[in-house]
Amino acid sequence: MTFIKSTFRHPELPTNELGFTRQYYEGVLSTLCAGCGHDSISAAIVMAAFEANIEPHKVAKLSGIGCSSKTPAYFLVNSHGFNTVHGRMPSVATGANMANRDLQYIGISGDGDTASIGMGQFVHATRRNLNILYIVENNGCYGLTKGQDSATADRGSHSKKGAPSPYEGIDLCALALQLGATFVARSFSGDKHQLIPLIKAALKHKGFAFIDVISPCVTFNNNAGSTKGYEHVRDHLAATNTIDFVPERKELTTDYAEGSTQKVTLHDGSVMALHKVDENYDVSNKSAVTMSLLDYSERGEILTGLLYHDEESQDLHESLGTTDTPLNTLQEADLCPGNDVLEALNKSLR
């Protein structure tokens, strides 16, 4: 590594409510290719966490294996991170979440990590409604092994050196929706105005918040003929909505025209104001959202924005009836029944 990340920052950088500058939310210098979409996503996470006044040490960031999964090192340096096993981040995140329900969990995965090797774990973490922000940095190819098609590559799309993909591409948003994800969004690494408020909202959601971020691979899949390259994605974006994120305790002051805005209340009382592009689009109507995803996909358009949100979301801890106290803070006195109980038990076994 010949680069050294500059530590110089303007002395009057603004601070958030916690008194931290944006710099405080950064990570180490990225080793990804220049122009990689993933770096824009890391930057968006930094910005979202800064703006949402997140305490970094109350976040755990987990990832699988691949280019995407390297990125948790590039944001929130004061958070613990875990670069786990290829495709198995959801299980590690599940265990971590069971141990401490008070932390916020950010899971970073790629399309290979989630849609192929890790499909089983993704499916089951989703259906358990694990409380996590799960981002797939989706570039349609395997970057770290030099450009093989992934399972989200669209049929007919081809990478720099490849032939057109003969297989159906997996739409992870449609899948997440069907599996019971309670927050489903899609965005584009090149659209931070959409992505940052989505991440902020997802961080406030209690349950499985899934964001599929199209994130072009500049080295292997940014060519003409690829449906995951910058040019193609920009030309085919269709946003359901643009978003204002209104944190908890702040009043929603802007007046929005009747019918064009949908307010979505998040777990902590924060509100998302969705300025709808399509007046008929309702983010709480699961079957209609499913149909829309299909319609747009058939037209070759990439539907982005907040696609679905369930205000009634119950996360895994609620399903299991776990105590409100994080399990990893319980002590011997709470956990060990003691010798008297054993003696009674022994008696019952004679």
Next chain:
Amino acid sequence: MNNVTAVNDLVIRFANVNGTGSASANDLFAKSLFRMGLPVSPKNIFPSNIQGLPTWYEVRVNDKGYLGRRLNVDMMVSVNPQSMEKDIKDVRAGGYFVYDNTKPLAQSWFRDDVTFIGLPLTRLCLENYADPRQQQLFKNIIYVGALSALLDIEFDVITDIIKEKFASKEKLIPPNILALELGRDFAKANYTCPSTLRVERRDMIGDKVLIDGNSATALGAVYAGATVAAWYPITPSTSCVDAFGAYCKQYREDGESGKNNYAIVQAEDELAAIGMVVGAMWNGARAFTATSGPGISLMSEFLGLAYYAEVPVVLFNIQRTGPSTGMPTRTQQSDVMACAYASHGDTKHVLLFPSTPKECFDMAAESFDLAEQLQTPVIMLSDLDLGMNDWVSEPFEWDDQREYKRGKVLSAEQLDDLTERWGRYNDTDGDGIPWRTLPGTHPTKGSYFTRGASRDEYAVYTEDSAAYKRNVDRLALKWETAKTLVVEAEFTPAASNTRVGLMYFGTTENAAIEAADRLTADDVLVDLCRIRSFPFTAAVEEFVSEHDLVFVAEQNRDAQMRTLLINELEVPPQQLAAVLNYDGMPITAGNICEQVHEYFATNEKSAAG
């Protein structure tokens, strides 16, 4: 006919159909012998099936205290027409065959050297019970009643168990007692009671308990403070997690809120199950998973990560007959190598080998302390025989002064007090064990990025060869530390000096102890060593080096423990002789003795004495 004559030294086998309610009658039988102060070792021999196939239950009573399996069925109680022809053949000459004679038995099946005791089980049930379900269930209780007369079991002992069992459903007591009486009275009226096989009260149980190993393991996890269990159903480990759930329901509900001070997640597969354990323990909760052979294969990748990233993991492996799907309902000790070196790259794991339910409890609890102290996976290797059968065991004890050993975890205060830069993989104490931090501990100190390889002492990414080597060498040093922390082996010297040893572990203990007594009677003296953990302690190494010849008895084809000893202790292979049993049934003392004698016969070398 010369009937086998025996007091308190019997093997009774019950031939049932699974799913017909025979299990509770058989438990009743075994428990009544236990209550008469007699050592019993009941074993279920069952198919991988839920309803309709033959299943057997074998009880050995032995007032010398031998609890291993013994061949030669003295009395067969057969209520399964499906297996009856073979069951008759399995009775030893001079033994008894007890059967339902409501329908006549094929003449050709009768044997001259076996006493046939017909009981009209079906007829008695039809005459005395109206409910079809009861007509089926009480057949089983009636034969227990008949056995009480034939074997001289104290009738009050049996009825007391019935009364305790149905204390909350009192109306079930009279029909059960009626069934017992029907059996007893019929046997007394039609056959010589007791037979030449009988039992007598002894005082050999004391304060011992009767329980299966999986329940004991689960209880150990509860006492050790495990709060997260993640698992995927697989025989024979399932009952371990079931028991954990039941104990948690009883002991772990929060008094005020009624919420659970535990979380049990049924995972989508074994990969996810262990991934959850890794995540939970990385985050500071005590967590475990339970599985069997095929699960170990699937968990191997994560075991490597946990070894290398130094995340504690507790895994209970209830071994069954492998490989592949193997025989899921039969026992074996065949995952020794798979567990010792699970995963790719250079990996070694701490193993514990319990022999009794008490040890399942103790070692399950110990696993958590060891895993957290050593920051590495700990695998406890039980097996189907221990896990799923009831055993006479020492009672459970817990020292209320005991504190969990949570290992080297830095608190926020400790992080603030550090004068030097903290490194997650920095060996500051010289024992190979670095200090770790938990997520959420401190706003600005102690965060790090956990990954498998490619990092230095400060958890900073590097692909530097020297840093990699320093790290794996430190892990080897940690392995040396592990040798001082694991459970010591148990040594039982022979009556006088000998150059021959016998090593064994887990459920092979029962047969080995009995075999040692028999070998002594044959003038072959053996010093005994029961291995209880891996890495091998210095004392185990010494035991091997102090004997010219060491038999290693185990229940697998490839002599896996022997291989492990040869490999780890660099022992000449000729010094260790394999004694093996791998047909899926528990090893017997007779089998061990035979192989030892055969060894001496073949090698024409009497190292004995």
